[in-house]
Amino acid sequence: MSTRSEAAIRVWRARSARTAGDRGYLVYMFFMVALLVAAPVARAVWLSASSMEGAALFASPAAPAVTALVVACVWAGALLLGRERGPALRPPFLTHALATIDLPRSDTFAGPVLRAGAMVTASTTIAAAVVASSLVSRGLAEPLHALAFTAVGAAVGIITTAFWLIGQAFSRAAIPLALGSLALGAATATFPSTRPFSPWGGVALAYPGVGSMSAAATVCALAIALAASLPTVMNRLSHAELAAQAARWDSVTIHAAGMDFSTAAAIYQGRPHRGRRLRAVRPMNRLSVTFFIRDAVGATRTPGRLIAGILALIGAGALIVLAFAPTAPSLLLGAGAGVLLFTGLGPLTDGLRHAAYVASDLPLYGISDAHLLTNHLLFPVTMTAIVLVATVLVCAATTGIAVIPPLLSALTLGLLTLVARVSNALKGPLQPALLAPIPTPMGDLGAAIRLIWALDALLVAAMAGVSATLILHTPVLLVGIASAMLAVAVHRWHRRG
Structure with a gap:
């Protein structure tokens, strides 16, 4: 064995020996916290399953x-x-x-x-x-x-x-x-x-x-x-x-520790490689058609992400249909559909994130910021509507569930998740005020508040999914959540500069 190999092994063993105690303590604390959190969750899962x-x-x-x-x-x-x-x-x-x-x-x-x-x-x-x-x-x-x-x-x-x-x-x-x-x-x-x-x-x-x-x-x-x-x-x-x-x-864990989950997720996004010679920006008689073609061509340049996004939309539509089955856990399926739909919209809303990024600066294309954002919404709205409608019709016909309730729920949830995507794109960096400690009798809640801020879009999407499945029973809940989402999006839009 070479000298370099022996030195590498010695360094590895020395580092492992130094960190063994710290790792043991962290593992012990992790399992203690996991037991405290998992016990009520496991009980709820077992009661539901049995x-x-x-x-x-x-x-x-x-x-x-x-x-x-x-x-x-x-x-x-x-x-x-x-x-x-x-x-x-x-x-x-x-x-x-x-x-x-x-x-x-x-x-x-x-x-x-x-x-x-x-x-x-x-x-x-x-x-x-x-x-x-x-x-x-x-x-x-x-x-x-x-x-x-x-x-x-x-x-x-x-x-x-x-x-x-x-x-x-x-x-x-x-x-x-x-x-x-x-x-x-x-x-x-x-x-x-x-x-x-x-x-x-x-x-x-x-x-x-x-x-x-x-x-x-x-x-x-x-x-x-x-x-x-x-x-x-x-x-x-x-x-x-x-x-x-x-x-x-290693880069993902560093960004995730700083609660910059968008940058962490972008590390694993594939680079555009297909259709590089296909012209994306084509002048048309209508500006909206130009933006639609631009976003469509841009999405097809990462076919893996596009296929994964469409499959996620299909899965969300299937969960919405199953949520209207008589014995199904509708609230859980609705929350899962909201999170899955929000995740699947990621590859379809690259243009939307670009519009939100440039909206705080001088106009680049000679149109207003609101007009730019509206044009970039056309492609994800169209794709979401087509995929959700087709999925709901097929799944409803297969399972024998009535078509109208899940179709209305799916379209409503699609619009709400698009609002969540717009709001998340306009969120901006972490506010310095959230870095301040929040002392309580239970300890400092500052970390929990920052975690909620980082994952607010997913939490809102889950709540939107729950409210969408209850659209025929408690429409007041849907109206309240939709109003809150719109208010947050409008507030972030006015503060984008």
């Missing part, structure tokens, strides 16, 4: 197909996530030191992979255990089948970790593999006869109530095989990719 409505939802005939589709989406998402931020991740200094020595990657980066895999596996196991326990508590499944499905949940977590690492090691193959997983998952959910031939179909076949022990054993065997291949996959990790991911993640 209720008659929750058990009826889990025992519905479509539950296995939905499970197969969800598992396929999770594995596809793990492949795509590995391209940007894989589980084999260390700080930049340690990454450079450990990636340039003679030790194999399976030894130097095994710790982060095991920790990430433990978190993912614990999450999937708990989710499977909640579903299985809910069905057993109502006498809708055998305890043995419930135990087997819980083991399948752990296997799904192991497979997810393996796909996450595969996406990091083989970044070019991750996109076609993810698209293939999504297509095959949709086919498996649509055609039940294909379930024995796919791993996510095996998860559906092991569902409690209709569970097959052989399917559960097959999924667990696949998880064991992939777990055995993890060291080989880790040894395929390149130094350049590890260093790039470590640098990006």
